[in-house]
Amino acid sequence: MTRSYNVAILGATGAVGNRIIEQLEQATIPVNHVKLLASSRSAGKQLMVSNTPVTVEEATPDSFAGVDLVLASAGGAVSKALLPAAVKQGAVCVDNTSAFRMAPMVPLVVPEVNRASLKKHHGIIANPNCSTIQMVVALAPLQQAFGLKQVIVSTYQAASGAGQQALNELYAETQQHLDQQPMTANIFPTKGDAQHHPLAFNLLPQIDVFEDDGYSHEEWKMIHETKKIMCGEMNDPAIKVTATCVRVPVAIGHGESVYIDTGDPTVTAADLRRVLSKAPGVVVLDDPSNQVYPQPLTAEGHRETYVGRIRPDSENPGCFNMWIVADNLLKGAAWNTVQIAECLVADHLL
Known part of the structure; x- marks a missing residue:
């Protein structure tokens, strides 16, 4: 039986967050449930995910219970504050900010180039700079x-x-x-x-x-x-x-x-x-x-x-x-993020 995953999108209301939703809808990842997270200013808004309205929730350290995969694009300060809490609760995080890119234990991944480095992850994978x-x-x-x-x-x-x-x-x-x-x-x-x-x-x-x-x-x-x-x-x-x-x-x-x-x-x-x-x-x-x-x-x-x-x-x-x-916004951000997640699933690294 194929496993399905609970996915949280952190920074869902931004330009990249919107595109992460679109790319996830087209991805090969078996998704059970999608949680949309953003700042308190955006909490309560509704976005469409696979033709279903989903209410945006305020992102807090307690937002990741039961989440398998976090796709984050809400700014470096937010990632630093929240992603370690997500990892402690069992999630694997793909981060589209600069927060963890140069951390020695965090893989910095472009799947076409260094997919094998995903095997070394400790809960956080960094998406490189778009350029x-x-x-x-x-x-x-x-x-x-x-x-x-x-x-x-x-x-x-x-x-x-x-x-x-x-x-x-x-x-x-x-x-x-x-x-x-x-x-x-x-x-x-x-x-x-x-x-x-x-x-x-x-x-x-x-x-x-x-x-x-x-x-x-x-x-x-x-x-x-x-x-x-x-x-x-x-x-x-x-x-x-x-x-x-x-x-x-x-x-x-x-x-x-x-x-x-x-x-x-x-x-x-x-x-x-x-x-x-x-x-x-x-x-x-x-x-x-x-x-x-x-x-x-x-x-x-x-x-x-x-x-x-x-x-x-x-x-x-x-x-x-x-x-x-x-x-x-796609290969430079949203698609590379979802592509990394596809590789994590395919390589049994979640």
């Missing part, structure tokens, strides 16, 4: 096939990566600008900073706060998460990684210009296309002569990671440029 996920989906098969010495990435990250309020602010600023009114900025580049800049008709080379070395925390995350996922340790020197992260006035879909050094001067762009065309979760869109290449509008609403503009660095054999795009 990291799509990049490693494309880079891991190349690392396996040819080797990988260095990664240089510049991101073009959508407004929705900062949440629904941030996306609403972009829409409002756009209308204000079109109406020839001053744009009101309260969130970007990052909500906690003393100063804010409009994103509409603009580019912001800051995502999250700045570290002492001049890198933003988003850039720090891309560097160290990539190393942890692909090499097993956040400071592993096997791959050199550097990043510049930029917020752009796009609603959904992160773009990334990625430069890699394979260390093998005999590798060709055709070799990369051949490997990527067979890689799980990857769609190659690479026909520049016909203007075929990945775009945010291409990726929106899809689970796959799209790769194109694959071309060699003509002055450095074995080095290549490519363009990577994915829906940051």
